[in-house]
Amino acid sequence: MRGAQALVGSLAGAGVDVCFMNPGTSEMHFVQALDDVPEMRGVLALFEGVATGAADAYARIAGKPAAVLLHLGPGLGNGLANLHNARRAGTPLLCVVGAHATQHVRHDAPLESDITSVARTVSGWVHTSGDVRDVADDAMRAVAATSERGGQVATLVLPADVSWSEGGAPAPPRRATAPEPPDASRVAAAASAVAGSGSVLLLGGPALTAKGMDAAGRIAAATGARLLVETFPRCWETGAGRPRVDKLGYFAEQALAQLEGASSLVLAGARSPVSFFGYPGVPGDLVPDGCAVVTLADAPSDAAAALDELAAAVAPDAVADLAPHDAPAPAPGPLDVRSLCAAVAATLPDDAIVVDESLTAAAVLGPALQTAAPHTQLALTGGAIGQGPPAALGAAIAAPDRPVVAVQADGSALYTFQALWTQAREQLDVTTVLINNSAYAILRVELTRTGAGEAAHSGRAGRMLDLSDPTPDFVSLATGLGVPARRVTTTEELLDALRWAHDEPGPHLIEAIVPALG
Known part of the structure; x- marks a missing residue:
């Protein structure tokens, strides 16, 4: 052999x-x-x-x-x-x-x-x-x-x-390393922390299962602890019927505001928060002064089980406050990011997988999805863009009986747009909603935040952050790779296109034109 x-x-x-x-x-x-x-x-x-x-x-x-x-x-x-x-x-x-x-x-x-x-x-x-x-x-x-x-x-x-070479022979599997069981001393320390006022429970990684989210919801209901989810969760069970939890803000100023006044920060599967980049006059460590950091469960630990034990200790009879299935209807008329995200949430199928590489739209998409149908979210954990199209492909192969909805920024889509060819070849049920604002919008924001200059639309600096002249035709690109596609400019057109994509087997792309940012 x-x-x-x-x-x-x-x-x-x-x-x-x-x-x-x-x-x-x-x-x-x-x-x-x-x-x-x-x-x-x-x-x-x-x-x-x-x-x-x-x-x-x-x-x-x-x-x-x-x-x-x-x-x-x-x-x-x-x-x-x-x-x-x-x-x-x-x-x-x-x-x-x-x-x-x-x-x-x-x-x-x-x-x-x-x-x-x-x-x-x-x-x-x-x-x-x-x-x-x-x-x-x-x-x-x-x-x-x-x-x-x-x-x-x-x-x-x-x-x-x-x-x-000849001479190979099959080998038997080796035993995988099981997650570490909850540490009793860590559970006790976390119980003491959440019992006090001003506690925040930061959830991430393996804590974001349905079991972990339910336990976190019960802890919050019993103790008043605030819940936050890491900015880019790897696999998060969320939506209606699960505790309503906001993500930690991407920008340092947002995260600092969310954590302001926290007396203790309990980490369940999450790292202690730091800013994604260094900025003039902005701290890199986002933990407030005087806030105690308590680790309930780190990466090798069974974070969901640790949350369950913590809930048993501090919230034995508590009931979590669960989000309703009540995604509001999007505003009619010309599309913007807010109506786009509302349309995605309002039409999201049950038990979908949402791949979020929406970037500048993420701050709007996250809250919109809180009352959408129950779903699993995958996000850009390491910040290296171009994850969305291939992640949608991999998720669809892992769960062929579940619809996949990818909410995708235009600039990062161009890194790995070839993934649509494989989606078509494998006939995967992936709906990509591509947000086309013809710019690296996040970098227009960062140009100002770093103190480098203002978000210019002209000049040589502005040209480096602009995706027009020529503007990519994503409908043609998708169609050329074997994926049916439509371009929409209004909420009504988007809702119709989403129904088309969800009702018809195989991959689809919807190019949603929204105003440029800045």
């Missing part, structure tokens, strides 16, 4: 049965093994950043690792931004990177590079498989490593000769 066949067969046997890929010459034996191992589903992407983003979202929704196959160091480099997002999300992801045949490395061929050094920037575990007899077991060690530290990227470098 060739090494690649042993590796792919062992992965499928361990439950890693989807591999997103953009392969090259060094990975041909892995590709061929798909014919020998029908249990492994290969999903082709046109760009490595699509493959890595899809694998990240797949694992977040499926609750198990996906694999991604990349071609040598440059292929890994092309996929790095969404591997960064996966690392920040604590996603269990197996990254297989093909390498030159061992005897070919000495020739320093054009594609030769230091793969392991690049991989270590996003991976918690990196290994090069050196012998066909070990390759399947190396893969099983990599899969097990994805569950460590609460979830991480594990990269297995696979030389071409290890793939093509």
Whole structure:
């Protein structure tokens, strides 16, 4: 048995049965093994950043690792931004990177590079498989490593000769690392903190399950503690029937206002909050002076179980205040961001998955979705844009019976728009609402906030933040990739297009024209 066949067969046997890929010459034996191992589903992407983003979202929704196959160091480099997002999300992801045949490395061929050094920037575990007899077991060690530290990227470098050589044999799965159980001393410290006035409970990561959200709601109802969710949650169960919780603001000034007056900050699966960037005269650490920070559960911990134990201690009989299913009707007439977000919320199907890369619209979309149908939200955990289209793809493959709605900014969509081709090829139920304001609107805001200048619409600086001249035609782009698309300019047109997209199988794109910001 060739090494690649042993590796792919062992992965499928361990439950890693989807591999997103953009392969090259060094990975041909892995590709061929798909014919020998029908249990492994290969999903082709046109760009490595699509493959890595899809694998990240797949694992977040499926609750198990996906694999991604990349071609040598440059292929890994092309996929790095969404591997960064996966690392920040604590996603269990197996990254297989093909390498030159061992005897070919000495020739320093054009594609030769230091793969392991690049991989270590996003991976918690990196290994090069050196012998066909070990390759399947190396893969099983990599899969097990994805569950460590609460979830991480594990990269297995696979030389071409290890793939093509005979002598491989399947390997049995290894036991995954289970989350750490709640720590009694941490629960007691958190109970003391939330019992006082001015406490804030910041929820993130593994705390955002239905179980964790329910427990947090009961804690808030019993103690008066304020609830906040990290700015970019990796996988959040929210909407009607769940506690109404705001996200921590993206801009430092917003977050500081939300945390003002807090006497204690209890972290449940979230990191202590810091500003995304440094600004003149604005603190980077967002914890108010005099506020005690108490960790209830960190990344390796079972944060939902810790919240449940905390609720049992401080709120044994409490009932959470749940959001109603009462998304208001959007205002008619020409579209703006507010009516767009209201239309998405009002038409959201039950049990949908919402992929939020709306960026400047996120501050409006978040509150609008609080009273929408129950759903799962995925967000841009690491801040590296271009996650939305591939994340929608990966989520749809992980949950083929659930509709996926991607609310997508125009500028970041252009990073990984090729994902729509794979959505069409796989006939996935993804509705992309693309917000077209013909600008990098977030950067127009940041130009002012950093003190660099005013948000100019003309001049050389303003031109660097503008997406017109020419304005991308997203309807034509989507149609060219096999995805039916419409352009809308009014609320009425958007509502009609959303009904069309939700009622018809397969992927759809709605290009929503809204006024430019600033």
